[in-house]
Amino acid sequence: MNKQSRKKAVSKLQFFFLVALFLAGSAFILLQLPLLNKNRFFLASATNSSQQADTEKALPEFPPLSASIKLFACGDILLSRTPGKRAGENGYQYLFSRVKKAVSEADVAFANLESPASYLGEPYPGKPENVTFRSDPASLFGLKWAGFDVVSLANNHMNDYGPRALRETLDYLDLLEIARCGSGSSAGEARSPAIVVKNGVKLAFLAYAEPIWSVIEADDILNPRILTRIEKRLHGISPVAQVVADPDNPGTGPEGVALARLESIVEDIRSVRGVYKPDYILVSVHWGEEHQHYPQKWQKILGRAIIDAGATAVLGHHPHVLQGIELYHGGAILYSMGNFVFDMRAEATYESAFFELLLAGGMLESLRITPVVIERGSYIPGAARGDRAARILADIKNWSGVSGQSMQISTDFATMGSKLKK
Numbered sequence: 001m002n003k004q005s006r007k008k009a010v011s012k013l014q015f016f017f018l019v020a021l022f023l024a025g026s027a028f029i030l031l032q033l034p035l036l037n038k039n040r041f042f043l044a045s046a047t048n049s050s051q052q053a054d055t056e057k058a059l060p061e062f063p064p065l066s067a068s069i070k071l072f073a074c075g076d077i078l079l080s081r082t083p084g085k086r087a088g089e090n091g092y093q094y095l096f097s098r099v100k101k102a103v104s105e106a107d108v109a110f111a112n113l114e115s116p117a118s119y120l121g122e123p124y125p126g127k128p129e130n131v132t133f134r135s136d137p138a139s140l141f142g143l144k145w146a147g148f149d150v151v152s153l154a155n156n157h158m159n160d161y162g163p164r165a166l167r168e169t170l171d172y173l174d175l176l177e178i179a180r181c182g183s184g185s186s187a188g189e190a191r192s193p194a195i196v197v198k199n200g201v202k203l204a205f206l207a208y209a210e211p212i213w214s215v216i217e218a219d220d221i222l223n224p225r226i227l228t229r230i231e232k233r234l235h236g237i238s239p240v241a242q243v244v245a246d247p248d249n250p251g252t253g254p255e256g257v258a259l260a261r262l263e264s265i266v267e268d269i270r271s272v273r274g275v276y277k278p279d280y281i282l283v284s285v286h287w288g289e290e291h292q293h294y295p296q297k298w299q300k301i302l303g304r305a306i307i308d309a310g311a312t313a314v315l316g317h318h319p320h321v322l323q324g325i326e327l328y329h330g331g332a333i334l335y336s337m338g339n340f341v342f343d344m345r346a347e348a349t350y351e352s353a354f355f356e357l358l359l360a361g362g363m364l365e366s367l368r369i370t371p372v373v374i375e376r377g378s379y380i381p382g383a384a385r386g387d388r389a390a391r392i393l394a395d396i397k398n399w400s401g402v403s404g405q406s407m408q409i410s411t412d413f414a415t416m417g418s419k420l421k422k
Contacts (some may be wrong), residue, residue, distance in 0.1 A: 096142050
């Protein structure tokens with residue numbers, strides 16, 4: 001090979017070496033691109049997270065509320081005895097057929113459920129049969145269909161068929177996704193709030209019962225159902241159930257209701273406000289004398305203390321008849337909302353009302369009262385009309401005393417207050 005040929009060969013080798021080097025470098029860069037993009041993503045995410053954290057720190061703890069909430073509230077609902085029979089004969093929608101529109105159009109709807117719903121249990125010892133309640137669980141479909149979101153279980157009938165019936169009632173309501181408060185398998189559960197969130201607004205409901213005949217207080221023993229679930233997760237088996245001599249005897253288990261003690265209610269309100277930070281707190285109380293249209297002095301003291309502790313309104317029931325309304329320090333105390341579905345003898349127990357609380361800007365803005373008549377025989381509630389509606393509203397205004405002066409009565413409803421500032 002001459003000198004010129006060697007030069008050409010060397011030049012070709014150099015060319016191929018440079019091409020190979022270029023290709024290797026390109027391949028290396030291409031392999032690094034995903035990592036570069038990934039790093040760029042992480043850097044951007046970190047920057048965004050930092051900016052978001054700074055933004056969140058700058059937000060106020062309680063941002064101003066833009067959404068208003070209409071809360072529907074009514075008194076005692078009995079799905080046992082004759083109303084339960086009517087539901088069994090005509091279907092679960094029957095009892096609420098005339099009020100579904102009003103209930104379902106509210107953002108949140110509340111009532112007091114006056115009896116356990118269960119197939120289990122035995123009657124409360126020594127309690128007359130006609131006032132010992134237990135309803136068919138299928139009747140709860142009526143509450144769901146009508147549009148009720150939350151019920152109080154703190155009353156003097158929730159223990160009528162013992163611990164097992166109460167536990168089953170809790171389970172049925174949970175399955176139907178109807179929030180409940182005031183009763184439970186432990187004191188902690190009974191005193192825990194029912195939290196309802198609607199349109200970004202959080203409402204907390206607490207419920208308590210006056211300690212009268214057949215009211216069993218929930219115990220502080222840890223909920224055995226929770227223990228079962230924990231042990232099953234840890235060990236893969238369910239523990240052997242403890243044999244109780246009489247599992248339906250009241251007081252044999254921790255099941256019961258939350259009692260209406262001032263110190264307990266104030267403590268719970270403060271706890272709920274600190275833990276859940278609700279926009280509104282509603283406290284339900286089963287209290288007072290049956291068939292009386294005026295609250296007792298101790299109820300006024302308790303109701304006002306509940307408002308002063310931070311509640312927006314007190315939702316009272318048990319007398320089976322309507323009582324007055326007190327506007328107090330920006331809140332409202334509805335001493336008795338009367339019956340909503342019930343079968344009793346006295347004519348006054350068939351004249352009732354439902355209440356619509358307009359909540360806006362963290363306060364009770366106004367209250368609308370619609371008179372109701374429960375039809376004898378069918379026990380279906382429906383809006384009262386004409387002279388009867390006017391008389392019911394006039395009675396509420398009279399029973400409300402000084403607060404009644406702010407009640408404006410229209411044809412078939414009345415309103416109270418406007419931006420009830422503290």
